[in-house]
Amino acid sequence: MNYQLKKSLLILSISQLTIIAISFIAYHKVSLLSYINISFYFTAVLLLTSLLVYTIHSGFYDVISRSFSFAFQRGQNKRRFDEIPPLSELVTFNQKPLVFYGLINGLFMAIALVIYYF
Numbered sequence: 001m002n003y004q005l006k007k008s009l010l011i012l013s014i015s016q017l018t019i020i021a022i023s024f025i026a027y028h029k030v031s032l033l034s035y036i037n038i039s040f041y042f043t044a045v046l047l048l049t050s051l052l053v054y055t056i057h058s059g060f061y062d063v064i065s066r067s068f069s070f071a072f073q074r075g076q077n078k079r080r081f082d083e084i085p086p087l088s089e090l091v092t093f094n095q096k097p098l099v100f101y102g103l104i105n106g107l108f109m110a111i112a113l114v115i116y117y118f
Contacts, residue, residue: 008100011097011101012101012104012105015042015101015105016105016108018042019035019038019039019042019105020035022038022042023035023037023038026038032112032115032116033116035109035112036109036112036113036116039105039106039108039109039112040109042105043102043105043106043109046098046099046101046102046105047098047099047102047103047106049095049098050095050096050098050099050102051095053091053093053094053095053098054095056087056088056091057088057091057095058088059086059088061087061088062086062087062088064087065086065087066081066084066086066087069084070084
């Protein structure tokens with residue numbers, strides 16, 4: 001198998017085992033409903049984090065972060081506003097894996113919901 005596919009399957013299996021472990025810790029049992037509840041939170045965190053990173057990469061927070069950095073500078077090393085790097089250049093985290101794993105976990109949760117209601 002391809003290395004990237006192995007890595008993706010390993011991360012997906014670790015996330016599913018994490019969901020089951022958290023379900024066991026929180027509910028003291030592993031049931032379909034507890035799996036659905038925990039996987040909903042897990043999926044929401046992954047997707048919301050990817051949306052936050054996407055928004056940061058779009059440059060939405062650049063002026064705000066530069067303004068705060070400029071306003072809270074202390075001492076002799078005052079920089080001009082143009083010299084402060086924008087937040088979108090500082091955050092180099094790729095959001096695509098978070099979207100992928102969030103959607104796959106959401107798909108597993110949706111399948112569990114269909115099984116639960118039928």
